[in-house]
Amino acid sequence: MNVPLRMDLRGVSLRAGGTAAGRVLFHPLDLAVNAGERWVVLGPNGAGKSSLLSAMAGVFPLNAGEVRLQDRPLPHWRAQDLADWRAWCPQFWSDPFPSTVAETAAMAMRRGAWWAAPDDDDAAVAQVLAELDLAAFAKTDVRQLSGGERQRVAVATTFLQGAKLLLLDEPVSHLDLAHQRLLLRALIRRSEAGQAVVASLHDINLAWDLATHAVLLDGRGQALAGAREEVMSPRLLSQAFGVSIERVEVCGQTRFWVEP
Ligand SMILES: Nc1ncnc2c1ncn2[C@@H]1O[C@H](COP(=O)(O)OP(=O)(O)OP(=O)(O)O)[C@@H](O)[C@H]1O
Numbered sequence: 113m114n115v116p117l118r119m120d121l122r123g124v125s126l127r128a129g130g131t132a133a134g135r136v137l138f139h140p141l142d143l144a145v146n147a148g149e150r151w152v153v154l155g156p157n158g159a160g161k162s163s164l165l166s167a168m169a170g171v172f173p174l175n176a177g178e179v180r181l182q183d184r185p186l187p188h189w190r191a192q193d194l195a196d197w198r199a200w201c202p203q204f205w206s207d208p209f210p211s212t213v214a215e216t217a218a219m220a221m222r223r224g225a226w227w228a229a230p231d232d233d234d235a236a237v238a239q240v241l242a243e244l245d246l247a248a249f250a251k252t253d254v255r256q257l258s259g260g261e262r263q264r265v266a267v268a269t270t271f272l273q274g275a276k277l278l279l280l281d282e283p284v285s286h287l288d289l290a291h292q293r294l295l296l297r298a299l300i301r302r303s304e305a306g307q308a309v310v311a312s313l314h315d316i317n318l319a320w321d322l323a324t325h326a327v328l329l330d331g332r333g334q335a336l337a338g339a340r341e342e343v344m345s346p347r348l349l350s351q352a353f354g355v356s357i358e359r360v361e362v363c364g365q366t367r368f369w370v371e372p
Contacts, residue, residue: 115182116147117197117276117308119168123177126163130173137163138335140177143327145277145310150303152319153312155329156353161312162203164327165281168310169200199275201266203282207255213265214250217241220273240268243298245291259286267295271302278302280311284318296322316357316368320344328352
C-alpha cells in the first residue's frame with residue numbers, strides 16, 4: 113500500500129459518553145491528518161481528548177459531522193480493512209488471561225487469522241520490543257509488568273499492527289522521563305517513514321517537541337486545530353488550561369513555563 117494516508121474531520125462535534133443526553137464536548141472541528149504529520153491533542157481533564165481519538169478510530173459516535181479515511185466515511189469501512197490503516201492505543205487495557213509480552217505485542221499483526229503467524233513475525237516483534245526497551249521482557253507474563261512497562265507493550269502492539277495512522281491516547285502517562293523521550297523518538301522515526309501520529313498528551317513541553325500540528329480543546333466547547341506554532345501559543349494554552357503559561361527559550365529550545 114503506497115497510497116499516502118489522509119484522514120479528514122469535517123464539522124465533527126462530540127457529546128460526553130457518545131449519547132444524545134451527554135453535554136457537547138466541543139463544537140464543529142475541521143482538520144486533515146496527512147502522512148508524515150504528528151498531531152498532539154491537548155486540553156484539560158474531561159475536555160474530550162480520549163473521545164476525539166476514539167472517534168478518529170471509528171469507535172465513538174459523532175454528534176455531528178463526519179470522519180473520512182482515504183476519502184471514505186469511517187462507517188463505510190470493514191473493520192478488517194480499517195485495521196490496515198489505523199491503529200488505536202487506548203488509555204486503559206486489561207489482561208484477563210496469561211500472555212507473554214511477545215504474544216501480546218504480536219496480537220494486532222494477526223487480525224482475522226491469529227493462528228496463522230507470518231514467518232517474519234518473530235523478527236518484527238523482536239525489533240519493536242528492542243526499540244521500546246522491552247527485549248528483556250519478551251517472555252514475561254504481561255500481568256507481571258509495571259504500569260510503564262505494560263504501557264510500552266500496548267504501544268508495541270499498536271506499532272506492530274502496521275497501520276499508517278497511529279492514534280495514541282496518553283501514551284506516556286506511565287512513562288519515566290527517559291522512556292518518554294525514547295517513545296518520542298520512535299514516533300518521530302515513524303512519521304518520517306510516512307506514518308502519521310495523533311497523540312493526546314498532558315505535558316505541553318513534550319507535546320511541543322513531538323508535534324507538527326495540534327488540536328486544543330478548552331473543555332468549554334471550543335476546539336482549535338492547526339500548525340503547532342499557531343495553536344500552542346501561550347495565550348491560547350493559558351486560556352484552555354486556566355493557568356498562566358509563558359513561552360521561554362532555554363538552551364536554544366522552546367519551553368513552556370507555568371506560573372506557580
Ligand atoms: N460513559 C459516559 N457517559 C457520560 N459521560 C462520559 C462517559 N464517559 C466519559 N464521559 C465524560 O466525557 C467527558 C470527556 O471524556 P474524555 O475521556 O474524552 O476526556 P479527556 O479530555 O480525555 O480527559 P482526561 O484528560 O481526564 O483523560 C468527561 O467529562 C467524561 O466525564
